[in-house]
Amino acid sequence: MALSIVRRATRCRLRRGIRPLTTDPPRGVQNPTPRVFSGIQPTGIPHLGNYLGALQSWVSLQEEFSSVLYSIVDLHSITVPQNPDALRDSVLDMTACLLACGVNPAKSCLFQQSQVPEHAQLGWILSCLTSLPRLRHLPQWKMKSESQKNEGSVGLFTYPVLQAADILLYLSTHVPVGDDQAQHLQLTQDLARIFNYQYGEFFPIPRALMGSSKKIRSLRDPLVKMSKSDPHTLATVRLTDTPDEIVMKFRKAVTDFTSEVTYDPEKRPGVSNMVAIHSAVTGLSPEEVVKQSRGLETAQYKHVVAEAVITKLTPIREEVHRLRGDKGFLREVLTRGTHRARELAAPVYDKVCRIIGLR
Incomplete structure (x- = not known):
């Protein structure tokens, strides 16, 4: 009964366009360690808009926060068909791009999402707290499913829940987001509240860090954002362009x-x-x-x-x-980052399991 009340309140906020309050940490999570989490899919070389809109700020956040995690979210990338060999190469290419842009493994934890199984495990638990109507409210499902002729996969439908798990798994307090990701962060905030309401205060409510850079538009159609998936080769400037x-x-x-x-x-x-x-x-x-x-x-x-x-x-x-040209080094960076991420993730997931009765 209480859970349904929380869900109804969440739907009302969405209909009225009211953002959830994120000013104070929840009771019981006293002064959580400030921690930033963000992820990027390994779906091609980042473009100029990615760099100016997100990656530059990732670099500066390393100086502002003592605990920062950046994940190459390969589980999200397989919501659409991927060539296995190309995906493996893309993970390393993305690692190279992030390092070249200034992400420093000595100052932040850079890791491959799929190598930390607690992401998917917590995603399942959170999916059991998420209603179907709540996910249907998210505009990206409508957009992406329409692009696949309404044959989008279950993974495509539920990947915002996995996004929430990515963030909450590390008790993250801050998430850099663009305007198009604001509703997904709202889902994360709501799922943290639902969990806290049902099982007691545990998850901090993560706050949005909104980027200050101007949106970079397509060079061929300035009415839409620059995109890696734009079929027009002249529309997008990639970081590796000559x-x-x-x-x-x-x-x-x-x-x-x-x-x-x-x-x-x-x-x-x-x-x-x-x-x-x-x-x-x-x-x-x-x-x-x-x-x-x-x-x-x-x-x-x-x-x-x-x-x-x-x-x-x-x-x-x-x-x-x-x-x-040094794939061994790139793999070593990811291995070290994965080890550190698991050190943080495992005790959080273990406690979640104990809280809900799985252990």
Whole structure:
């Protein structure tokens, strides 16, 4: 009865658009150790939007928090078909990219999700606390299932519960998220509350760390986000693109027929995307970028932005190529990270099992 009341309250909050309160830690979890958790799927080389929107902040969070975990979430990646050999290589490629971007295994725990079995085990327990209507509320299920002609797998439907397990397994207190992941974090918060309500206070309620970078849009369609899965080869700038490839992609980028450089995302999304990228890679404000670009036509400005992106990405690209040549080192980094993650995860999962009566 009590559990159904919590669920009804959760559904009401969603309908009213009210976010769950996350100001105070729950009673019984007194002053939990501040801990950051985030994950990334090994589904191709990260692109410029991934780097500016998430990975840069991952690096800075290592300096702000004493306990940080970053996971290559390969279990999430198999919600859609994967080639086994390609998946194995992608895990190592992602490891190389994260290290090249500045993720430091001495300051954070970098590990492969599937090698810590407690993720899936806690995911099952949390799935038993999750209603079907609650998952149907999540927009990404609708979007992804429609892209698969309404034949999405059970794993695709329930993967937000596994996301919740990823976070709660480490008693995480902070999660860096973008706008498109906010509802998934709300599910995590609600599942922590449901568990705490039914079994007593145990899980901290994780708080969102919202990124400050501008959203990076597709170079071919500035109305949508830059995406690894975009079929148009000129739409996405990847971290391993060569300078020539970057110049070509920006030269072909969609803007408009006005030559002046201005920042107006509503009326001039294409040019504004150029300004947002330029701002993000240089650290200048959009207003400063526009001021510096006075007198330039759009075609000239595209080249300026391309050069700024090349300057930013060249050291990363070179380090990725160097690291990809040492797979033994990459595997060693993941092995050490997995060992540390299991040290943290095992006692939490053991206590969950004891709390609910499995041990």
